[in-house]
Amino acid sequence: MTTAKRKSRILQEVHEMAADLHEIGLIDKRRMLEFDALCLETVPEYDAAAVRALRERYRLSQAVLAAVLNTSLSTVRQWEIGKKHPSGPSMKLLHLLERKGLEALA
Numbered sequence: 001m002t003t004a005k006r007k008s009r010i011l012q013e014v015h016e017m018a019a020d021l022h023e024i025g026l027i028d029k030r031r032m033l034e035f036d037a038l039c040l041e042t043v044p045e046y047d048a049a050a051v052r053a054l055r056e057r058y059r060l061s062q063a064v065l066a067a068v069l070n071t072s073l074s075t076v077r078q079w080e081i082g083k084k085h086p087s088g089p090s091m092k093l094l095h096l097l098e099r100k101g102l103e104a105l106a
Contacts, residue, residue, distance in 0.1 A: 015039035043095045046084040054094060055080075058102050068105050069093050 018035040021027040027035075046054070055065045055076075066076045069090055078084040086094055096104050 005057050043091050046079070046086050046091060048080050051076070051079045051086065051094065054098055058097070060102075068097070068102070081085040 015035055018027055018032060018039075022029070022032040055062065055085060060068070061077045062080070063073050066073045067068070070093075075084065075090075079086055093105060
């Protein structure tokens, strides 16, 4: 159903078996989402300092980071001053940037 890094090899196997059972109709969508929640690694929260540190690590301006994440410059500014927090797709993209580097988003 979804692809993400698993917490352990055992959980990976359990998730794959559940996905196969879901595919043939023995597990419904709601139950499969429960398996996803149990087995998949969660994406960390990013506070103002974490966003700024990540941006500085790759030597990006706020405008360039906004373009890479497909968001606005003002949103990145608000994240860095703590007025707003990244959520949803932005959190996942920040996590991808942190784990795999800028090349993964280019």
